[in-house]
Amino acid sequence: MDLLDSMQVYVLAVEKGSLSAAATAYGISATMAGNHLRTLEKRLGMQLLNRTTRRQHLTTFGEDYYGRCKEILRLVAETDAQAQSLQLAPAGKLRISAPVTFGTEALMPALAQYLERHPQVSVDLVLSDRVVDLLEEGFEAAIRIGELPDSTLIAKSLAPYRLMICASPEYLARRGTPTKPEDLSQHECLAFSTAALSHWRLSDQDGSYRVPVSGRLQINQGQALRVAALKGLGIVQQPAILLEADVRAGRLVQLFPQHELPSKPTSVVYLPDRYRSPKLRSFVDFLVERFG
Template sequence: MDLNEAAVFVKVVQAGSFSAAARLLGLPTSTVSTRVARLEKRLGVMLLQRTTRRLHLTDAGALYYEHAATGLGHLLDAEAAVTESAGEPKGLLRVTAPADIGGYILAEIVRQLRHHCPKVSVDLVLMNQYVDLVAEGIDVAIRTGHLKDSTLIARNAGIARWATFASPGYLKSAPPLDAPQGLRHHCCLQFTPLGKEAWTLANDSGSVTVPMCGQVLVNDVRVIRTMAIAGEGVALLPRYLCRLECDEGRLVRVLPEWHGKTDPIHIVYPRQRFVPPKLRVFVDLAAEELRKWLETP
């Protein structure tokens, strides 16, 4: 029995293709394909049906994957247990987070991790779309919004509440803004994932939806913030993302009794029997740093 063949087969199934598995394993695609073919030859059955678009498990392949993945999981648990007993965080930690979570927040999390764990290397990948952590070989993710994958372990780090902001310079020359309906008379800098047609704001009494004219539409919240600081209009932004600018007087919160949507923020990682020290330390540090900026539920 060649455990390398089994491990490669499991990775191919998890990644969804030979090329994706090859990238994760750091092997040529031809090597990955050869090892799976050798495994099928040794077992005397076809495990994967190959098409031009994707792979399909045969019945035998599904049965083999179920047991092989479990067995390899136990081997990984055994190695993790040994590392856990050593108690020293080390090795590469791959982290993904939204690009708009705040550069200074992420930089501080990485700085603290490097300070506390000098033997841990960090690969921080910023992206706004969800990825399969197992298939992409990512150890941990910071995610905003409601979680979609219930198979992940999630630690709540707080909530991000959205509110309206503008620069003092813009407000000096703009019409008064005392109620949400007054936004119709302002240039509103719209973050398109929130909607192109309207903003919905709420307070203790209820909510109101204000139609937008769509003068400025941007799909990057960091650009929206920069434009608001430059005096280009009113922006609906996460409060934590504007805290420093408000402290420095570059932004002012308008309509302070009203707020936009509320996003929970979690630190998530794949379910595993033994949590490696590097991952455990990162989750603790990241949760503590995020709590400094976010609001409690």
């Protein structure tokens, strides 16, 4: 028999004055109510009620056990109510990991809308280009850019991570504007210092191009490469989310807009047993809605 059911029958028997009254209140037979009491007494190895044909009274242990049962059942009821409440309204702290550029340029502006939509949720956002271990490091979800390795994580696809090639108007006035991909090899190209490849790939309806590029300045951080491009130090290839605002404002000029540049798949990943959390479910749904 279920222990909590037996406790509830026992509490009702004490408060109603008899097992038969407890059975009526709990919606079971008097025989079943007696079975619950005997199960409890056998489990505890102690007698809880002294009963005669006319009356019952609590043993010393039974009186103490009654108080403990009341407290346990109260805690269980409160926990159930809290769980039901959380199913309705996302609440609590959500710990998220995201790459630096995506987190700064795309996720941060979107979080204002998410937090306004879910006022009982707080977000602990960690920006890092390192692949974090969700379970070991206590993250509930992470944004990943690139192909995902096989794992037990659940993944939801977001819009691909697009690249853009840009330069400042000052640079183009000084060095000229490249009109075809091959021209890039004659320009100062800004690149990651950790990049293994010295080629940029572009494609259009006429074909695919793999252009060798070089430059005197290499930097290991995307935002710094953007600043270098703004200062007229060269041509940069970076994620569109990092450069689009500068293009709209005229601070940078997009080059080869008719060409397609490589893009990377973007995903939000989370542990399979965490998706039942309303706060995580609300966050994943929001990301798919905003960046899907």
